[in-house]
Amino acid sequence: MIKGTFTFCLSAALVSSALLTGAAQAADKFVAVTAIVEHPALDAVRDGVKEGLAKEGFEEGKNLKWKYQSAQGNTGTAAQIARQFIGERPDAIVAIATPSAQAVVAATKTIPVVYSAVTDPIAAQLVKSMDASGANVxxxxxxxxxxxxxxxxxQVVPQAKRVGMVYNPGEANSSVVVKRLKELLPKSGMTLVEASAPRSVDVGTAARSLAGKVDVIYTNTDNNVVSAYEALVKVGNESKIPLVASDTDSVKRGAIAALGINYKDLGVQTGTIVARILKGEKPGSIASETSKTLELFVNPGAAEKQGVTLSEDFVKSAKVVVK
Structure with a gap:
């Protein structure tokens, strides 16, 4: 009788344990993350998202399933990843950079989508305005x-008249910036000279086409350009064309200066929004956000290589001076 009672209790305990384990697994949240390509800024966003989630109580290996995939710069691959993620039914999809965000938003109207590092989400047709979308984005x-x-x-090139820009015309982020610069530069006595780089391998050739035609090259956060920034730096150093960026990591790679966003912080900000969704808020009730904090990075060594003398006050004003 005692043996039978023990067996019954053991069985009951095992069943109870299994049910508890199943309940714990069922309580886990699943976040799928994709980026159009891997480069320092987008990698920082990805890491920041994970950090932001952890700060809100969602940690990989404890109560969070985390999956990440890069499209390696290919929009077709981005669409494949979007379809794959949707089939896996995550609680939220984080799409980093415009092409990946466009691919995911086009593929689902039900799964919550949180975009990040998208310059103009309205022009990219992710949302109709920066207000709460009322949809899943x-x-x-x-x-x-x-x-x-x-x-x-x-500040970097006071006498500049012609500003070159290497960019991918197929990326909505960059096309918006080009259009806006064409409107704004003439007000400051400057004009824009464009050079197309539809692929990362085109960046060096596009930069070389600007030699002798521009006084400075400005780069936005175009993913093709940022992923191949060393090719741009090579041309800048050889042709003595100053490089000014909007991505602060590009300064560490050879740009003279950048006034940009801290992309790790942008990722943390994104992760906080994802956590709100995991806790029950609807994505359509959460307004889109921007980052208001800008940081100045300066690289005096790059300035010397590219034929520029920076003022002492300008260098001192930087948050980070790259040695």
């Missing part, structure tokens, strides 16, 4: 005030 934009970028160009 929200996120964080990395849009910069271009007037401040123009001021930076003037």
């Amino acid at each position: 929200t996120g964080v934009s990395d849009e910069l005030v271009l007037e401040k970028q123009i001021e930076l160009i003037r």
